[in-house]
Amino acid sequence: MSAINRRRRSTAAATALVAALTAGGVLLLTACDPNGANGSDGTAGTAAPTATAQPGGAATGKPGASPAPTRTLNGTANSRLTISTGTNKVVMNGTVVDFGTVVRDLSWSPDGRKAAFIDGSGNLVVSNPDGTGKVTVARNPGGQTWSHPAWQVTGEDKVNHVEPHNNIFFAVAQGGETRLKGVSATAVNGVPEVLGLGTEPDVPPLPQTGNAWPNTGGDHGSAVYANASTGSVYIRDDYLRQQGGKIAEGSQPALAPNAEEVVFVRSVAGHDHIFTERLDGSQAKDLTPKATTDYTEPVWSPDGRTLAVRTPEGIATLPADGSKAPVLVSTYAGLPAYRAGS
Template sequence: MRNRFGTAAAIALMTTVGAVLLSACGPDTSGSGATAAPTGTAPGSTAGTSAPGSTPGTSAPGAPSQPGTPSQAGSPAPGGKEVNGTSAANHLTISTGTQTVAINGATVDFGTAVRDLAWSPDGKKAAFVNGNGDLVTANPDGTGKVTLAKNPGGETWSHPTWLHATREPGDTSGTEGLERFNTIVFAATKGGVLKLERVPTKTPGATPEELTPHNSEGGNDNLPQPPQTGNTWANAGGHRGAIAYANTPANEVYIYDDYIRPAARELAKGSQPALSPDGEHLVFVRSVNGHDHLFTRSTAWDQKTEKDLTPSATTDFTEPAWSPDGRTVAARTPDGISTLPADGSAAPTQVSTIKGLPAYRP
């Protein structure tokens, strides 16, 4: 198979910018939703010696009474400094498992518990698991909620990601064949068995289908096949329908796409992977000397060099996310959210004391 990946640029560190509300990438305004209580944690969210993602963290401060209403920004940091870390300029958002999400320097009420929030490729929609365990999409201000798939009960759903693909330059064949990539992939646990499932983004109320990563090089299905169970923490990147995911029993990170033909392969030991926006690099979590570190590597077939972005870590860095320009990585720590250059050229800097899941809105 030809090499489908290349090299991504990564240099500048994005820093905290003052609160900017209702900007070009700020909350929209339409619709409403009902309130539900927060639920448990995402399966497969532990890495190394700590338990990253095992608690939703604390509520974002100043939760408003109505969905879509921004409230006060930030929460006290050591020394009395107000830190929020999100702004229209840096695109960072933080969900905490409560019904409020930190975005654009404020907190926005989604009217229901928001677990494992992820953004659509155009930034116009958020996907998350609500308080009932259902898969839901909503506008950035928490309104316009749509239940894409209703949890049948007895299952735990977690960590949705928007799978997508675009036409190659010069391809005039239309977009019909790309619709199969217009889906949301998430992890589902039932009876102790963990698998990846997917639903189309344009069919509310659909029944999820199991996603089975496999290899079929040149039509040959007799190749070694990746595990079908124990898969979790899917994260899409690039424009060719690729996802990275973790296999919990093997403590292995895989990459999978079937843009041309199904191809799945292991990339590294670790968990909680995230693909860069161009799909050319991977960041993931691995335990080193008692702490969870962040590592990066190329997704190219012939490049296997790994880099520890946090070699001097004295705390745990988990649940990483890429900035839209691919230059910055945000990660969760026990004290909040830190960011660092994706090339490892500087140490992590804490940008928020809100304890939750970081995600970047394109």
């Protein structure tokens, strides 16, 4: 049974069930504010490499006869695309912002007003978009590796007696096992709790360990994640009651803003391809069928029309319907993310 069909069935039964349910960094800008117009990284005497489409749909920088080219930021200008590089520098809007601490796996709140990331000490931190106003939402106790925070934000549903949510999900690796945990996004030194991963009676039990790469979308707190042991992508439906199930074979999933489609990575003929699948049970579609390089870590633009992906050369973008081949937009290496807002 598809995830959407399960949700519809749960919604239809909501009235009968609900009574039984239990419930500081400094901004270093060279030309612009991260919310403003174009800028540059301020490196003198450099030229951005030309992005040239290749037969496999990728784009490769052409530095010419000069030494290795300085990384280009051009594709992030006015695009809401950001790149966390695993350093204190975050690429956004054609410039580089210094968060004053290591930033790993940066993600944005749905309204784009806050950033969540793992800092250099392995803690979960929330900050303003320029790195100021840092709050340690949860402090890593040690011996754990935290990764890939994702925001779960929903409004109140008075009809079905559903409380609003403002949480951050992330993966915790410890002692050879990886689990999904969550904590309130407004907590200070909060204590994360293991996320429940239940199923309906007609769905086999879901794996509780080996889960990673959580990603959220839509208005009802839905999330997707991957399991390393099964090599599959799963959905976690947390609206009327917590339930979930397997979606497809793959990894590194991202849920569309409308929560009706998921994009993920699957290996094909020696390369990582980008696939998409609707949650109504339709067949998965390969968006990069002629790939001659690896495409990984896909993310959706806020309007759901564009995907950004990581390649060995940098960050590329492509239409979410696969109508055009990926095009390299930045030679910075890191995790892409899109920030909503105007």
